[in-house]
Amino acid sequence: MAALRKWLFAGLLVLVPLIITLWVLDWVVSTLDQTLRVLPASWQPDQWLGMHIPGLGVLFALAVLLSIGALASNIIGNKLVHWWHAMLHRIPVVRSIYSGVKQVSDTLFSEKGNAFRKAILVQWPREGMWTIAFLTGSPAGEVAKELPDDCLSVYVPTTPNPTGGYFVMVPRSQCVELAMSVDEALTYVISMGVIVPGSPKSPKLKPAAVLPDA
Known part of the structure; x- marks a missing residue:
């Protein structure tokens, strides 16, 4: 019984991370594949290919993101983005939600952002x-x-x-x-403390270091 228990836990340690990783990837790909629904029915890849190819939505979403990013990076696109932001800030309910989400996204995704210092x-x-x-x-x-x-x-x-x-x-x-x-x-x-980066030993508390001004 001890050997069977050992083999059971060893198998779980191997399969559980793999299964969860595959499940997350499948969820991401399936979700991004739904972005193809914004295209007209005649443009749907499933229609003119005659079959469903998983992952095309990922490529489509990536192409859309790159296109929007390229557009927003030039002068004309930048003015359009500012106009769009100004319009949303004038809508009573939308502006409170949009401004909060915008600040968080700017912090997390901006090249100059630094969410966690x-x-x-x-x-x-x-x-x-x-x-x-x-x-x-x-x-x-x-x-x-x-x-x-x-x-x-x-x-x-x-x-x-x-x-x-x-x-x-x-x-x-x-x-x-x-x-x-x-x-x-x-x-x-x-990892809930299981994986200690840089050292196999548990960290020891040291006197408080002087933090620089944030």
């Missing part, structure tokens, strides 16, 4: 318990007036899905800067 340690959800977090900036505006001068804006991700988390403002003295990249820290979070 540093990987740090903070005490969360209570004193004495530590977790990995990411420095996103410094409080500003009305919020900054109500906080001490040395506070930092911090994103605390959840595990194993780092896309959900908490936004908190923490005193600089309570943040410990980590000597690892943001990608390495994300790997550590997603």
Whole structure:
């Protein structure tokens, strides 16, 4: 029985990551294939090819993204984009949603954007318990007036899905800067501490490093 249990877990360790990876890829390809529905029926690849070829939607979506990006990069396209943004900002309900999504997308996808600046340690959800977090900036505006001068804006991700988390403002003295990249820290979070980037040993807490101004 011990040998069977060992073989069972060994098989799961091999197959589960592969199955999940294939499932995610199949979902992505299937979803992007739906973009072909924007084309007229006579232009559908399934019609003039006589068969369905998975992945054509991926190529179509990529071509659309590249075309829009090329258009937005020139002077005329840039003016059209600004006109489009101005029009959406004049619609009462749409502007509140669009402006928020636009700010997040600019931070995440812009070449000059820097959503996560540093990987740090903070005490969360209570004193004495530590977790990995990411420095996103410094409080500003009305919020900054109500906080001490040395506070930092911090994103605390959840595990194993780092896309959900908490936004908190923490005193600089309570943040410990980590000597690892943001990608390495994300790997550590997603793996629930199983994969420790750069070292097979568990990290030890060190005195708080002085973080530069955000």
